Amino acid sequence: MATTPVFLITGCSSGLGYEMSRAALDRGFRVIATARRVETLQTLKEQGATILSLDVTAPAADLVTFAQTAWEIYGQVDYLVNNAGYVQGGAIEENTPEETQKQFNTNVFGVLNLTNAFLPYLRKRRSGTIVNISSMGGSLSLVGAGVYCASKAAIDSFSETWSKELADFSVRCISIQPGMFRTPVSNSTNSQRGSRQIPEYIAANETMVGYNAQTGTERGDPAKGAARIVEFVTQxxxxxPFCLAVGPDAFDNVRGAFERRIAEMDRFKEWSMGTDFEGYVADPAAYTI
Structure with a gap:
């Protein structure tokens, strides 16, 4: 019986999900590729992947059932890759509560609930890697994509905490922050605009117009990006690390964001100080968050 590691990847009908499936297969791994519409996965099936239908926004109980079904295929899942997601654009105010909730249901709660469904198996086996596909936007808080960026910032935060909580079980977790890759993410299916159009949000509108206009000319090759991700996480x-920027643009932009935040903290440091009780002496051995 084959004992090569198993990848389970969500959102494999196109883009990075499709390319990560191919990259894993090319390296001899076994792959369970998933998408809402299983018929979009026939090409991956022909290349050797096992394919399953999966809607990450399904009720948590359904995802528990899915996890059991997927685990029983090979008796293991070594790499759980949470890739399914889409872009909800526009100024924050332009998005209805329902649109914002839908974005978080897919990009955040889908990842949370599916991962929790697999964790009992990973903890019992005391091995495995969770790979969450975030975005450089999670660190950039871009005008015109605030809802999307907030969803990815949540994924980065969950990933960092999981990387600490799951270390005792020898389960790793990493958040991947891709830059701009030439994928269908900005087409009408994977990129949506808030339905409450407010003309006064000029910068937000310019962001969305520019984002859609560059479709098909992005600098990143998704096949190369996917191969780099698979190669890195299988070490x-x-x-x-709890987070990895993928793509030169992602590296430069995320690094720049961190540097600006550090400079800003230092600039206003005096406003952070002076709030302790009079005479308080910090105990280095005391518990802190």
Whole structure:
């Protein structure tokens, strides 16, 4: 019986999900590729992937059932890749509560509920890697994409906490922050605009117009990006960071965002200080969050 590691990847009908499936297959891994419409996965099936239908926004109980079904195929899942998602654009105010909730149901709660469905198996086996596909937007808080960026910031935060909580079970977790890759993410299916159009939000509108206009000219090759992700997360001799920017644009933009935040903190440091009780002496051995 084959004992090669198993990838389970969500959102594999196109883009990075499709390319990560191919990259994993090319490296000899077994792959369970999923998408809402299983008929979009026939090409991956022909290349050797097992295909399953999965809607990550399904009720949590249904995802528990799915996890059991998927686990029983090979008796293991070594890499759970949470890739399914879409872009909800427009100024924050332009998005209805329902549109914002829908974005978080897919990009955040789908990841949370599916991961929780697999964690009992990973913890019991005391091995496995969770790979959450975030975005450089999670660190950039872009005008015109605030709802989307907030959803990815939540994924980054969950990933960092999981990387700490699950270390005792030898389960790793990493958040991947891709830059701009030439995928269908900005087409009408994967990119949506808030339905409450407010002309006064000029910068937000310019962001969306520019984002859609560059479709098909992005600098990132999704096949190369996917191969880099698969190669990086399958390293067994190196601890993974909780977050990895993928693409030169992602590296430069995320690094720049961190540097600006540090400079801003230093600039206003005096306003952060002076709030302790009079005479308080910090105990370095005391519990802190």
């Amino acid at each position: 067994t001799n190196e601890d993974l």
